[in-house]
Amino acid sequence: MAYNRSARRITESQRALLLLTLTYTLSMCDRMILSILFPDIKAEFGLSDTQLGLLGGISFALFYSIMGLPIARLADSQNRKWIVITSLLVFSLMTALSGLAGGFISLMIFRIGVGVGEAGVNPASHSIIADFFPSTRRASAMSVLMLGASLGMIGGYVGGGFLAETYNWRVALVSVGMPGLVLAVLMMKYLSEPDRKVSESEVNRAPPRILLTAAHLWQDKAMRHLIAGSVIAGLTGYGLAQWLPVFFMRTHDLGQTQTGILMAANFGILGAIGAVVMGVYFDRLSRNGFEKGMKVLAFIPFLTAPLFIMGLFAEDIRTSILFFIIPGFAANYVIGPTIAMVQTLAPHNMRAVASAVKMLCLNLVGMGLGPLLVGLFSDLLTPVLGPSALGVALACFTLLGFLGSFHFWLCARTLANRPEAVE
Numbered sequence: 107m108a109y110n111r112s113a114r115r116i117t118e119s120q121r122a123l124l125l126l127t128l129t130y131t132l133s134m135c136d137r138m139i140l141s142i143l144f145p146d147i148k149a150e151f152g153l154s155d156t157q158l159g160l161l162g163g164i165s166f167a168l169f170y171s172i173m174g175l176p177i178a179r180l181a182d183s184q185n186r187k188w189i190v191i192t193s194l195l196v197f198s199l200m201t202a203l204s205g206l207a208g209g210f211i212s213l214m215i216f217r218i219g220v221g222v223g224e225a226g227v228n229p230a231s232h233s234i235i236a237d238f239f240p241s242t243r244r245a246s247a248m249s250v251l252m253l254g255a256s257l258g259m260i261g262g263y264v265g266g267g268f269l270a271e272t273y274n275w276r277v278a279l280v281s282v283g284m285p286g287l288v289l290a291v292l293m294m295k296y297l298s299e300p301d302r303k304v305s306e307s308e309v310n311r312a313p314p315r316i317l318l319t320a321a322h323l324w325q326d327k328a329m330r331h332l333i334a335g336s337v338i339a340g341l342t343g344y345g346l347a348q349w350l351p352v353f354f355m356r357t358h359d360l361g362q363t364q365t366g367i368l369m370a371a372n373f374g375i376l377g378a379i380g381a382v383v384m385g386v387y388f389d390r391l392s393r394n395g396f397e398k399g400m401k402v403l404a405f406i407p408f409l410t411a412p413l414f415i416m417g418l419f420a421e422d423i424r425t426s427i428l429f430f431i432i433p434g435f436a437a438n439y440v441i442g443p444t445i446a447m448v449q450t451l452a453p454h455n456m457r458a459v460a461s462a463v464k465m466l467c468l469n470l471v472g473m474g475l476g477p478l479l480v481g482l483f484s485d486l487l488t489p490v491l492g493p494s495a496l497g498v499a500l501a502c503f504t505l506l507g508f509l510g511s512f513h514f515w516l517c518a519r520t521l522a523n524r525p526e527a528v529e
Contacts, residue, residue, distance in 0.1 A: 118298045119238035123247060125289075125297050126231045127254050129194050132286045133224045134258025136201040137166065139266035139282055140217070141348045142366055143275040145355060150275075151210050155496075159481025162348045165214045167474030170221030171466040178229035178462030186230040187299045191290050193230075197223025198286025205279035229462040236449040237300040242389060244449060245399070249385020249442030256378030256438060260370040263351065267366030319459040328524070329451050331517035332444060333464050335403070338510035339440045340472025345503050346414075347373070347437075348477035349484075353496050358423045372430050377437035385442040396447065400518035403440055407507035410436045414504050418497045440510075479503070 140147075144158050153161075181189050200219030207213035231251065239247040261282065269278035323329045350373075354365045388399040410433040417429030445461070452460035480499050487495035 118300070121296055122234060122238055122298055122300070123250055125293050126190065126234065127251050127257075128289055129190060129227055129286075129293070130231065130251060130254030131257040131261065132194070132254075132282075132289065133197060133227050134255050135261040135265070135282050136197055136220055136258075136286075137224070137262070138259050138347065139262035139278060141351050142263050142266045142362055142369075143270055143278060144352050145362070146270055146275040147213070151213075153210060155481035155484045156478070157210060157481075159348075159478035161210075161214060161217055162477040164474040164478055166217045166221040167469045167472075168221070169218045170225050171470040171474070173222050173225035174229055174462040174465050174469075175459070177226040178459045181226070181230040181233055182456065182459055185299055186234050187293070187297050189226045189230040190234075190297070191293050193223050193226035194286050194290045194293070195223070197221075197227075198283045198290070199223075200283075201286075202280045202283030204283070205276040228465055229459070232445055232449055232461040234300060242393060245388045245392065245443045245446035246382075246385045248446040248449075249381050249388075252381050252385075252438060252441040252445070253378050255441060256374045256381060259347070259377070260374035263366035263369040263374065264363075265366075267362035267364075271362050319456045320463050322456065323452070323460055323463055326451060328517050328520040329448070329460075331513045331520060332400075332447055332451070333467055335510045335513035335517060336440065336444045336464060337467045337471050338506055338513065339444075340468040341476045342503055342506045342510070343437070343440075343476070344473045345476030345480040346500060349480045349496065349500060353418070353500060354423075356493060357497060358426070360423070368427065372427060372434040373437045376431065376434040380435040381438035381442055384436075384439045385446075388443040388446075395522065396450070397518040397522040399443055400447075400514050400521060403443060404511040404514035404518065406436050406439050407511045411504050411507050415501045418501050418504075476503075 140162050144162070147153065147161070148155075148158060177189060177193075197220045200216050200223055204213060204216040204220070207216055232248070235247050235251060236244060265282060266278045269281055323333070351365045351369055354360045354368060355362070360368065388402070391398040391402065413429050414433040417426045417433070420426035420429055445464075448460055448464050480496075480503055483499040483502070484496045487498055491498055
């Protein structure tokens with residue numbers, strides 16, 4: 107009987123991880139598809155790069171980040187399964203409605219709706235997975251969940267590029283929004299709500315207020331540096347991811363379908379493999395102390411940033427692709443381990459809110475300002491550099507990754523000096 111219960115538990119955890127990964131995949135697909143559609147939207151509505159940066163950044167990220175906090179507090183006490191399902195339905199419908207936008211303002215409003223819908227997915231998903239998997243397997247599980255970032259990128263870039271060239275950008279948005287409705291029905295039947303793992307002292311303790319949770323996280327020096335490093339990595343990552351497809355189309359005269367395939371292969375497939383490898387490697391290193399894994403996170407930008415910049419300035423597309431192979435493999439290296447560390451460092455009754463606070467900082471600064479700053483910088487450089495302006499803007503932006511490395515290193519030092527074990 108004990109064996110059967112254990113086997114059922116494993117099945118539930120695997121099924122939950124699969125369903126939540128599919129949900130995150132659709133959310134990232136709905137989020138990233140806009141970048142491959144930028145040229146068509148720019149042409150139809152007569153927009154500047156700065157306005158495109160607003161659509162791909164702050165209009166989505168502001169509401170995504172802010173709404174994540176109250177929804178996450180609900181996730182620390184209410185049924186997380188239904189929070190994820192409701193979020194899935196909302197962002198899928200808003201993505202489909204984006205295809206009906208009549209101009210810049212209406213499209214921005216629908217993108218805000220996508221952000222509101224996606225706000226509940228990550229905090230509730232992270233909390234569910236943290237209750238299904240122990241701390242020594244959590245980075246691996248989170249890295250599998252974060253495969254959704256790469257899979258969603260593949261779907262958004264390849265599917266979006268193909269549909270936009272074959273039909274138009276409106277059909278592309280409607281098409282990627284509809285599968286979420288089917289997945290929501292499947293999740294109603296097959297997603298399980300796990301028991302919450304709490305210590306005896308936390309059994310009757312209600313989730314604290316959001317500000318109290320934020321204050322607790324701020325007082326934890328390791329958590330401060332962990333979130334700071336994540337925010338800076340997100341700032342560079344989101345800025346590069348939103349504008350790199352446009353760079354290929356402008357600099358190397360690629361079509362949308364060609365660009366989508368290139369992005370999917372170099373940053374989607376390789377990024378997915380790299381994310382899983384990094385999650386497993388981080389868990390292995392962390393058996394002898396979490397600071398060892400954090401030091402690896404601090405080192406990676408010193409390897410990838412120079413190659414990425416050389417890829418931006420390569421004269422032909424083949425050379426450019428070769429330089430992007432290693433940065434593509436490491437594109438999602440930071441996501442799984444940092445999410446797992448937030449769940450590991452946070453008290454059990456603060457996990458969902460801690461995840462939302464981290465995502466608030468990451469998305470408000472990273473997703474909100476990253477695409478906007480690259481677009482603004484590109485507009486400022488265009489009168490001087492012409493078509494080369496976007497490449498220079500992306501190269502300068504890549505250098506910010508070294509500041510994130512500094513914070514990951516400080517996080518590692520803080521964890522190494524802690525007298526207590528981290529579970």
